[in-house]
Amino acid sequence: MPTDSGVDRARLATLAARERATFAERRPRSAAAHQRADHLFGRVPMTWMNKTAAGFPITFETARGNRITDVDGHEYLDFCLGDTGAMAGHSPAPVVQAVTRRLNDLGGATTMLPTEDAAAVGAELARRFGLPYWSFALTATDANRWAIRLLRAVTGRPKILVNSYCYHGSVDESLIVVGPDGRGQSREGNVGAPTDVTVTSRVAEFNDLVGLERELAHGDVAAVLMEPALTNIGIVLPEPGYLAGVRELTRAYGTYLINDETHTFSAGPGGATAAWGLEPDVLTIGKAIAGGIPIGAYGLSEALAATLLARTDLDLVDMGGVGGTLAGNPVSTAAARACLEQVLTEPAFEHMIATATGFATGLRKIIATYGLPWSVSQLGARVEYRFADPAPRTGTESAAAADAELEDFLHTYLANRGVLLTPFHNMALMAPQTTAADVERHHAVFADALAELTA
Known part of the structure; x- marks a missing residue:
């Protein structure tokens, strides 16, 4: 009804x-x-x-x-604007010019080699969001997936905690909701789940610190993956003190915090993280930062990056499960540089x-x-x-x-x-x-x- x-x-x-x-x-x-x-x-x-x-x-x-x-x-x-993907407007001139120059004048849609544009985008994202190290994907979904793998690796913990009715693309671990009995259950309509989502995930309601602590107390949560405000189920804003409480609890229970700013980037040039003074360990984003050209990115804190790079047992270069051939390609990074520097400005x-x-x-x-x-x-x-x-x-x-x-x-x-x-x-x-x-x-x-x- x-x-x-x-x-x-x-x-x-x-x-x-x-x-x-x-x-x-x-x-x-x-x-x-x-x-x-x-x-x-x-x-x-x-x-x-x-x-x-x-x-x-x-x-x-x-x-x-x-x-x-x-x-x-x-x-x-x-007013849809590609559900945030075209927040810069459709085909903004600086992005069109940057992509045209990359493809027509310079050449190279994909090369598996770095460009100066990529470094400039990483520096700009660090300036805006406060996390110093960045890596690229083609979607925010992939950025979330790769961040989850990294945090499972460094914690040795199997589970990810999300908010009920959250949105993190098609990340398998996120398709869990709080059921009528207060326990986690698969979200209705979940397609082809590789395993029971309650095996991989825990769930708490947004704005519910008591529920969050109850789930973190199990000691098996590698990371809390959350939007600073829910967006895709309709905007649900954080109550006073909630986000500070999340950060306090995650630190107390040795759990990393991922802020997914793909939609909440609308809060300002540094998203909700900058606007509200948040301190995540990882930040994921996509869609809007390249003016409609497919891109995703994730930023890491200084401490987390150092921990990961010190782990010689983790294959971060070849087949360790983090990365994609087209990620960080010259076209998407050229588009992102133009969009961030010339379109989605302060x-x-x-x-x-x-x-x-x-x-x-x-x-x-x-x-x-x-x-x-x-x-x-x-x-x-x-x-x-x-x-x-x-x-x-x-x-x-x-x-x-x-x-x-x-x-x-x-x-x-x-x-x-x-x-x-x-x-x-x-x-x-x-x-x-x-x-x-x-x-x-x-x-x-x-x-x-x-x-x-x-x-």
Whole structure:
């Protein structure tokens, strides 16, 4: 059953059917493209692209800044931004120029050799996040996987602890949630798990220090892998003292702490780690730092790096299970250098966060106008509205606050009027190119949707 979101379900169903019909009528070329994709598994390049509110995905043709145009000629104001991958905007000029120079002028898409760009990116990441040593991957998922292997090696402990309903890509150890009995269980829908996730993992609710200590006390946890704020189940912000408590407990129990900043990078130029003064042993990140070009990276503390390099029994060079042939390639590191040095800068973040604050303020006013029991959460340049008030404080509460029917209606209504949100939830992300006028446009459409919904 959907959550009680304060809306009339019959009216919602009628409006949703109308919007889905409008969506299909206006996008014959997208529909045809989807039907022709016979040799794509699920008719899409990646199966999660079938998470669409309206029955089939939009096939896009062009993307620049915070605008997308589809094959039917519709332009969209993009607040999805590749679910953070395009937080710098689509095809930012410095990144395009850097990639073009690398491929066209200098050559070498992959060489298995270092470049000066890679060293510059490592230095910039160290400056921003405070961890001195960096290594590269192609996705944040891989960065998390490799960090986990390193920390299991140095601790000799088998388990990883995560938060219930966390998001760390497709890392096997992260697909665990707190069950109704308070114990860990496999997350619903987990595909082809290589082993029972409770064998490899422990789980605690976000914002629950008592639960965290109970799990750490077993003495078998190599690392806590966490986002400083949950994001992919809807934004769940840390309560005062929680993150400091996590750091205190991990140190007390000899457990390493990994901050996954792939989404929480929206908190500022150094992510939540810099914005909130955090001190992880490892930091993982991906998506946004290369302006949309595939990349992942992980940073290590001074002490951890020294410990790892002193372990002559660990094969960190050849077949030890850490690394990939295309990781750290010249194209992705050139893109990351351009993006970090010229696009996602301190002034850019100031603009993005200010724009997001305006977005959140406007949302709260509209929701209050229509008397709905919803809330709004902001994480730097990232804003999300939730079908619950107060906002959920744990991942399990956040999952329970979902309302797929209502979410799909709002996403389709917005898309039909030229506005895109992240398809997995009600997240809006600001790019450097997002303006106050863009925010006002979203709010006008959003207000119209609520007016119809509550009439």
